Amino acid sequence: MITFPNAKINLGLNIIEKRPDGYHNLETIFYPIHLQDALEVTRRENNDAPYTLHVKGTAIEGKPEDNLVVRAYELLKKDHDIPSVDIHLFKHIPTGAGLGGGSSDCAFMIKLLNEKFRLALSLEEMEDYAARLGADCAFFIRNQPVFATGIGNIFEPVRLSLSGYYLVLVKPDIFVSTRDAFAHITPRRPEVSLKDIICQPVETWKDNMKNDFEDSVFLKYPEIAAIKDELYDLGAVYASMSGSGSSVYGIFRQPVEHVDEKFGGCFCRQRELD
């Protein structure tokens, strides 16, 4: 069975307060986009190992047992009768990009195992499993635009469609660790909640909606800030870093021509939005 875990972008991101457990309460909009990995699971013929993992495409750091698809498999296997499997993962979504690629792989692995091995898990049960593996993993179970609060794990569906707009996504060759990005933030409560800002026309977002990671990440990596400026120069209605970076996106009314040439050396993709 094969599935296609997709990425997300963050529309705004307010980091509100540090919690006693070291995590941060935040608010953000998670919005799914059409940039996908491919994840295939087949039943293993030979029972010499519980699983094998084969990764192609963008390299992922870490041992196979640290990979979120393997962690999802191990987590479900504790509670359910799941046979040995061969896992094939083709990575298109850049890592350390703020695009949630690892989290999406994790959630899609849970959905795939549920379907393939008829585990009969409800959406809520799958969300519970996903949330145990990463703050934003559970979002990818339903995979619908949401207003996220808590540590990025409490979701409220939002009626928001960017259908008809185009997304230009640029990822420089810089890895920003989510943990490090949080370490440089002074949390603050926003005057106006994102939930209200997002209801206003997209043209107003530029002046009202912010990603709180940008100030510290842009200070350390001015080349990421330069990409955002360039996206506005190209006519973006709204541009922002996604999550803790390092990817930056622009939302456009029209397709941008020759976009690859404009961001030479960077991963760069253009997609229609839903």
Ligand SMILES: C[C@@](CO)(OP(=O)(O)O)[C@H](O)COP(=O)(O)OP(=O)(O)OC[C@H]1O[C@@H](n2ccc(N)nc2=O)[C@H](O)[C@@H]1O
């Ligand atoms: C903050 C967001 C916003 O989209 O960043 P991106 O990952 O997208 O860049 C996500 O919610 C991230 O979710 P996820 O990447 O699953 O986070 P985790 O693996 O659970 O956490 C990585 C590290 O970030 C810090 N962390 C994470 C989430 C949070 N609300 N507060 C935190 O302080 C913790 O130090 C944690 O050890």
Ligand SMILES: Nc1ncnc2c1ncn2[C@@H]1O[C@H](COP(=O)(O)OP(=O)(O)O)[C@@H](O)[C@H]1O
């Ligand atoms: N299947 C996976 N795909 C990508 N990264 C993974 C995966 N499993 C574990 N990771 C680890 O998760 C970390 C963050 O990856 P990712 O979710 O892609 O980035 P981000 O949190 O910036 O969106 C990386 O350090 C990577 O080593």
